[in-house]
Amino acid sequence: MMSYLPPSDPPHSKEDHHKVYVPSEQDHHKVYSSLPHGSLPAAQPDLRPRGHHGSTLRAPTARTALMGSFLFLLASLLSALSLRFSHEPPVAQALEDGVAKLPVLGYNTWNAYHCDINETVVLQAAKLMVSLGLADVGYTHVNIDDCYAEKNRSASGDIVANAERFPSGMNNLTDQIHSMGLKAGIYSDSGWFTCQLYPGSFQNEARDAKLFQDWGFDYLKFDNCAVPYDDIIREGIVGKYQRMANAIADLAKSSGKPPLIFSLCEWGEEQPWLWARRFGQSWRTTGDISPDWGSVASIINQNSFIAWASDFYGHNDMDILEVGNGDLSFDETKTHFTAWALMKSPLLIGTDLSTISDANLAILKNEEILAISQDPVVGTSVTPFRWGINPDWVSNSTHPAQYWSGESQNGTVFMLINTLDEPADMFFNLTESPWIRAGRQYSVRDLWTHTDNGTAVRNFTAAAVPAHGVVALLLKDAGDEPPNSGPPCARPEWCISQNGTLAPGA
Numbered sequence: 001m002m003s004y005l006p007p008s009d010p011p012h013s014k015e016d017h018h019k020v021y022v023p024s025e026q027d028h029h030k031v032y033s034s035l036p037h038g039s040l041p042a043a044q045p046d047l048r049p050r051g052h053h054g055s056t057l058r059a060p061t062a063r064t065a066l067m068g069s070f071l072f073l074l075a076s077l078l079s080a081l082s083l084r085f086s087h088e089p090p091v092a093q094a095l096e097d098g099v100a101k102l103p104v105l106g107y108n109t110w111n112a113y114h115c116d117i118n119e120t121v122v123l124q125a126a127k128l129m130v131s132l133g134l135a136d137v138g139y140t141h142v143n144i145d146d147c148y149a150e151k152n153r154s155a156s157g158d159i160v161a162n163a164e165r166f167p168s169g170m171n172n173l174t175d176q177i178h179s180m181g182l183k184a185g186i187y188s189d190s191g192w193f194t195c196q197l198y199p200g201s202f203q204n205e206a207r208d209a210k211l212f213q214d215w216g217f218d219y220l221k222f223d224n225c226a227v228p229y230d231d232i233i234r235e236g237i238v239g240k241y242q243r244m245a246n247a248i249a250d251l252a253k254s255s256g257k258p259p260l261i262f263s264l265c266e267w268g269e270e271q272p273w274l275w276a277r278r279f280g281q282s283w284r285t286t287g288d289i290s291p292d293w294g295s296v297a298s299i300i301n302q303n304s305f306i307a308w309a310s311d312f313y314g315h316n317d318m319d320i321l322e323v324g325n326g327d328l329s330f331d332e333t334k335t336h337f338t339a340w341a342l343m344k345s346p347l348l349i350g351t352d353l354s355t356i357s358d359a360n361l362a363i364l365k366n367e368e369i370l371a372i373s374q375d376p377v378v379g380t381s382v383t384p385f386r387w388g389i390n391p392d393w394v395s396n397s398t399h400p401a402q403y404w405s406g407e408s409q410n411g412t413v414f415m416l417i418n419t420l421d422e423p424a425d426m427f428f429n430l431t432e433s434p435w436i437r438a439g440r441q442y443s444v445r446d447l448w449t450h451t452d453n454g455t456a457v458r459n460f461t462a463a464a465v466p467a468h469g470v471v472a473l474l475l476k477d478a479g480d481e482p483p484n485s486g487p488p489c490a491r492p493e494w495c496i497s498q499n500g501t502l503a504p505g506a
């Protein structure tokens with residue numbers, strides 16, 4: 001029997017996501033260092049428990065009291081039975097409020113432009129999403145990140161769109177985005193300020209949610225900078241994010257409009273995969289991504305231990321894509337995109353689309369990969385079945401788990417990652433994956449070459465996978481395996497005949 005080591009703490013790369021963004025020599029972003037003097041009206045949000053409606057109570061008669069006790073007993077019995085037999089995992093239930101069942105696909109301004117944004121940049125991204133055919137394959141959101149606002153709220157307490165960068169106003173912008181058949185996203189922060197020290201939403205949650213909806217936005221990314229003092233907030237991370245979640249739900253109820261999609265961004269520091277699905281549809285799991293293989297590999301490593309947390313209406317967010325940025329090679333870019341898609345992360349393009357190469361565009365538009373991300377029947381992520389270079393469950397940001405599989409509506413998905421710096425053959429036995437049936441053979445579809453690669457019996461070898469490259473396969477059941485395909489059990493441990501004779505190797 002194989003023994004499993006418990007997951008060790010992933011090495012935590014403390015990115016400076018909680019610091020003000022300091023630009024590099026090459027980009028000409030401004031450095032913001034002084035605190036704004038915004039008016040911050042201290043309107044207290046309604047923190048009453050939700051979902052309870054007032055009702056008029058009458059004194060019960062003896063008969064209704066008896067009936068009440070009976071119903072109470074019945075309810076207790078049923079709930080005890082359902083606890084005993086329920087197969088629900090002991091995790092927070094998803095907020096199924098009708099939006100973002102599947103990972104959100106779209107664009108975000110941060111990785112390409114940081115603070116150098118304006119309405120032209122945003123509209124250009126939207127137009128290119130359409131003209132490059134990205135909208136056609138499902139990228140429908142255009143999301144504005146930090147730095148769109150004035151430093152101060154208005155006299156009446158509202159966030160104000162920056163007059164120089166967004167002179168036509170946010171309604172005009174979202175109207176144009178919507179007229180292209182796309183949706184629009186905006187950004188704020190759960191603290192006093194955003195990470196670039198623009199107004200945050202703390203104590204203004206209801207007001208800001210309403211403003212974002214009035215501006216025409218469909219989606220809100222919510223950051224974790226500028227945390228209020230403990231003696232003011234008297235909440236942990238869960239309570240801090242619940243404030244905006246409540247505001248969004250209240251607004252949906254009062255306005256009759258769909259709730260804003262809520263994308264939590266607290267960098268995975270307080271295990272959001274355990275609680276954030278109560279409040280929103282995605283949660284960042286790591287610090288900020290950078291456009292290099294080390295960052296991509298380390299994010300895959302950290303997410304390999306929590307891939308189970310993604311499902312419909314709630315997704316691990318592995319951060320904005322770096323496809324087209326920095327010094328990622330073609331194969332590294334393919335691996336990056338494949339892992340994000342098959343692990344059901346939101347896929348937000350983060351590059352300047354006016355200069356994107358055909359090769360990178362083709363990666364983003366791989367419809368066979370996108371079909372797994374957007375599978376309407378199976379919402380779960382691929383998960384590792386063998387770590388490979390490391391013993392199972394060992395955290396290693398340079399050599400994350402290599403052998404992954406998962407369910408999909410059309411068959412079993414396999415993802416193989418060569419984390420080595422040179423090409424390697426990658427071999428696996430089919431039944432190492434829990435989703436494969438013993439004694440069956442499988443047709444093999446390659447989701448990158450778009451070819452059918454014969455039938456796999458018992459095992460599969462991907463030959464010469466490039467350095468930092470990926471193989472993505474869809475295996476479909478193709479009936480019973482041919483007779484005499486190998487030992488009586490592909491998995492030899494405890495293999496035994498009906499009369500009790502152990503098979504060779506058992």
Ligand code: GAL
Binds near residue numbers: 021194225
């Ligand atoms: C970080 C966040 C980035 C970006 C940035 C804006 O906290 O992780 O994705 O939103 O703030 O200042």
